[in-house]
Amino acid sequence: MSRVSAMSGYPEFLPAQRMVEQQVLAVLRETFELHGFAPIETRAVEPMSQLARKGEIDKEIYVVRRLHATDDESAEPADQPGPGGSPDLLGLHYDLTVPFARYVQEFGGRLSFPFRRYQVQKVWRGERPQEGRYREFTQADIDVVGSGALADHHDLEIPLVALEAFERLHRELDLPPVRMRVNNRKLSEGFYRGLGVEDTAAVLQRVDKLDKIGPAKVRELLVAETPLGPEQADACLALSTIRGQDAGFVEQVRALGVEHPLLEEGLSLLSALVTAAAERVPGRLQADLSIARGLDYYTGTVYETELVGFESRGSVGSGGRYDSLASDGRTTYPGVGFSFGVTRLLAPMFARGELTATRTVPSAVLVAVDDEGTRGTAEQVAAALRAGGTSCEVAPKADRFGKQIRYAERRGIPFVWFGGLSGEVKDIRSGEQVAAEAGSWQPPEDDRRPRVVRG
Amino acid sequence: MSRVSAMSGYPEFLPAQRMVEQQVLAVLRETFELHGFAPIETRAVEPMSQLARKGEIDKEIYVVRRLHATDDESAEPADQPGPGGSPDLLGLHYDLTVPFARYVQEFGGRLSFPFRRYQVQKVWRGERPQEGRYREFTQADIDVVGSGALADHHDLEIPLVALEAFERLHRELDLPPVRMRVNNRKLSEGFYRGLGVEDTAAVLQRVDKLDKIGPAKVRELLVAETPLGPEQADACLALSTIRGQDAGFVEQVRALGVEHPLLEEGLSLLSALVTAAAERVPGRLQADLSIARGLDYYTGTVYETELVGFESRGSVGSGGRYDSLASDGRTTYPGVGFSFGVTRLLAPMFARGELTATRTVPSAVLVAVDDEGTRGTAEQVAAALRAGGTSCEVAPKADRFGKQIRYAERRGIPFVWFGGLSGEVKDIRSGEQVAAEAGSWQPPEDDRRPRVVRG
Incomplete structure (x- = not known):
């Protein structure tokens, strides 16, 4: 076989890392299901x-x-x-939203609306690979989609579910905490319209470059490439600097002296969202009027999320409201959703050794075999442990004591079992060895499964 | 948006069906982990x-x-x-074995051997779609791979793990039971060599067509296209009709009067496997000397599995021993593995309505909202239920009693909650309504999650 080597842009994980990813995905799935989101998968091609x-x-x-x-x-x-x-x-597919829109159209007659779904799959983009940008990566999406209409309260529900999931990842798996930043397209668009701009997308696209090229360059582009004059461009930049964890930001916007009904609608939606979130998840969500989001299907609330202390790694989860993602002529399907960038969150932490698991295998116990003639007994012990829910493996080769211990050590397996159903079990970390019955012995709760640990 | 329609060969499931698939995958994963198999994923492209x-x-x-x-x-x-x-x-990738071989080579230095891994992913084949043949489908693979050598007892371990998983699918999720058929390439190859054939692959390929074209045609091909004479071709066909659930098949083979050391080795391996399996999982595994397996990397034991009562749907799981799947010049990696055809098992059952779930959403409870002013209270109820591990959703729209019941009915949600934290919960199937505290109430165990049911 020819030599192989890593392909850049296609991260692959070691077993311990994959076990961490599985625990992250389990927390996401469990949170989504507690909130009544139903699972689907779509084909990889469209x-x-x-x-x-x-x-x-x-x-x-x-x-x-x-x-x-x-x-x-x-x-x-x-x-x-x-x-x-x-x-x-x-x-x-390069995201899970476009396939989901197609799925809703294709299966619409057999779904009940509002339809709440989650979807965890790989997506592919032919981008130039760099840290945080991959050619193949996993996304975990939740969306609520209505048939014809969808109530505004889902704009609050979605970020609350997302923040609950992130909070569990923080508390249960020791991942960093997050901060969510929220804006509303109606607010920005209304503001630009209030300044007399028709092609608001042109302004939005340039303001979206703030992080990359800075305010001076954006101002230059706005004046050169849109109908905005220098003072109006300054107003747009001033708008984009506004932040707030409560409704106070509304006054800052009003102070800029721009008026438009759409601006008012956006202000009212965003301040309601920020106020409600401050009550439910204090400190986790703020209005940030610089948030634009690249994709053009968002029409209302937009979300971005970053890891506190790792802001330079960019957004690890984003989403928003779309008034018409799908439409078949008769019916329009408005929705609001959020996408967790699972690979984007984990791959950099794995690459830097910031996150791993306590062992490289699921096994909590290695059942020793000191002679091939007793392999059958060892397998009985293993079967008894498994019946009690304990992951274990039987030594692949009869060997002396020290070699069996080393086999377990290399994999991080905490316990080695010696003898038959009435045998002895050794904690190889402490060296403690006690008599035990395979039919009833259990490892301590903390050792049942590999645990996620910060490096 | 343009009209959409189903693409043949790319099965997509409704939420209830995906929930069944998830429960099937959970049983497979849990079984694999109880036996110490560690998870990996590989990129989709090679x-x-x-x-x-x-x-x-x-x-x-x-x-x-x-x-x-x-x-x-x-x-x-x-x-x-x-x-x-x-x-x-x-x-x-068109299977998970070739990418796994590449992964072992690429990460070999950071893995511990024997390496036990499982892998659940989509694969793609550009075949002509038909029932049981898909262009995109999910496989769940387990393999044990050694560095340099791998003990024979893993040839027994792998089918026992596979049968344990199938047995749990049968008992816990009501899927049909299975029967595994086993052969050994050394046995067939030794037999053909004993007949004086050098190019044993040519004979094997033709015998592999037995199911498709029948014995008369295979005999014709053997005589016309291989060095075998008519009597020898008859011996090959006679070999392929031999079956047995114990070591008795060995005498049937010997009665054909062919001798070769490789044949003896194959007979000894296969009879040991069948004898041990008869003790551990009586009635589930039999020697079947017609089994050839198409892919050319198998070199010893080969497995195929069919659903009892649904034999015409073909194999739903197969695998075998390979002496050298991967090799980097210095090290050879022998292994033995098994692949569950998850889509092949489930998609035909879904298409015929033979298998579904008791509801279309994870929610066990719908929390009613009779007035938009009380949505906050309903959300408190939902949060309390979720804290107790109960999946629920809040009615998306304040509505009268009957509409709320119908919302739950359409989705198969068994309970509707009325009022606040101290409220009332109605089982909409029986109509029974009782006072309940959201902080402590639990649905009956059977209603906690959607259950898999035969159609």
Whole structure:
């Protein structure tokens, strides 16, 4: 076999790291299910006509075709013709929102609305790899989608569920705490309209570059490339500096002297959200009027989340409200959702050794075999331990005492069992060895499963 | 948005079906972990040079490239040159064994051997879709891999773990029971060698077609396309009809009068396996000398599994021993493994309504809202229920009694909560309504989670 080497942009984890990721995903799933979100998965491929609708992202799509496709089958034909009637190409999905919109349209007749779903899957983007940017990564999404309409209170529900999940990751798995920053597109758009701008997307796109190029450059772009004059550009920049953990930010916006009904609507929605969140999760959510979000389907509230103390790593979870993600002509499906960047959260911490597990295998016990003739007995012991819910493995090779201990040590297995069903169990960390019955012995609660630990 | 329609070969499940699949996967994972298998995931793409080594399967590979790849970047360059030094194409993996072999080579220095791993992921094959054959499907694999050598007892361990998992799926989730059929490549190969055949693979490939084309056609092919004469071809066919749940099959093979050391080795391995399995899982495993397995990396024991009563749907789990799946020149990695065909097991049962869940959402309780002014109270009730581990959701819209009941009914939610923390809870199936405290009330054990039910 040829030599292999790591491919950049495709992070792969060691077993201990994957066990950490599994525990993170279990906390997310459990939180989503406690809140009544139902699970779905969608296929990895979508017709290019679906994927490419969102404009800027299309250069990052991976196209998929059969190796031995014939010439007139230049790619896998989907079951629907693309533009011009030609068979549509297939691409790998780059997020879970576009496939979800398609799923809602396809299965809408068999779903009950509002439909609450979660979805945990890999996505693919052909970006230049760098820390925090991957070509393959895992996202965990929750969305509530209505048929025709969706109440505003879901704009508060979604970030509260997200923050509850992050809080559990912090408390139970020792991940860093988070801070969520929230804005409302109606507020920004209303503000720009109040300044007399029609093409508000053009302004939003330039303001979105604040983090990358700084306020001076953004101001330059606004004046050169949009109808805004220097004073109006300053007002836009002033708006984007406003922050607040309570409704006080509203007065700061009003002080800028811009008026528009859409601005008022956005202010009212955002201040209600911030006020309610301050009561429920104090200190975890703030209004931040610089938040724009790149994707163009958001139409109201937008969320971004960063790890406290690791802000430079960027957002580890984001989302927002969309008034019409999907529509089939008769029905429009508005929704609000949030996406956890699972790989983006974990891969940098793994790469820097900031997070790992107490062992590299699920086994809490190694059942020793001192002679191949007693392997059957060792397997009976293992079966008895498993019946009590204890993960264990039988030594693969009969060997002397010291070698068995080293086998366990190398994997971080805390206990070694010697003898039969009435045997002895040794805690190899303390050296303590006690008589035990395989049918009833249990490891201490803390040793049942590998625990997540900060490096 | 354009109209969408199902794409054949890419099964997608409704939420209730996905909840069934999740419970199936949870049973598999739990069984694997009880036996000390550690989890890994590998990236979805591999260099084509890795994927295409296995000969016959290469026509089924999906090639992946960036939509806007430049001409001299005809596909995503991997970090290693392909044959002739050109950048290697990438393809989607078609199983989890080839990527696992690559993973073992790549991370070998940081793994402890024997390495026991499980891996649950999607795989892709560009086959013509039909029932039981999909273009995207989920596999769940376990393997034990040694560095340099691997003891024979793992050939028994792997099918016992697989059968334990299937047995739990049968008992806990009401899936059909299974029967495993086992053969040994050394037995068949030794038999063919004993008949004087050098190219044993050519014979094996033709015997592998028995199920598809029947014994008469296979006999014809053997005589026409291999060095076997008619009598020898008959001996091969006779061998393939031998079955047995104990060591008795050995005498049937000997009665065919063929002798070879490799045949003896295979007979001894297979009879030991069948005898041990008869003791541990009576009636679940039998020797079946017609089993060949298509992929060419198996070198010893081979396994196939079918659902009792649904044999025509084909194998739902298979595997075997490979003496050298991976090798880096210095070290050879022998292994033995098993792959559960999760989609192949579930998708036909879902399509025919043979398997579903008791509800379409995780929620056990709907917390009613009779007036938008009391939504805050309803959310307190929900938080208290969740703190006790009960999945619930708050009615999305204040509405009268009957509408709230119908909202729950449509989703199969068994309980509706009325009032505050000291409120009343109604079982909407029986109509019984009782006073309850949200801080302590629990649904009956059977209603905590959606249950899997046969249709």
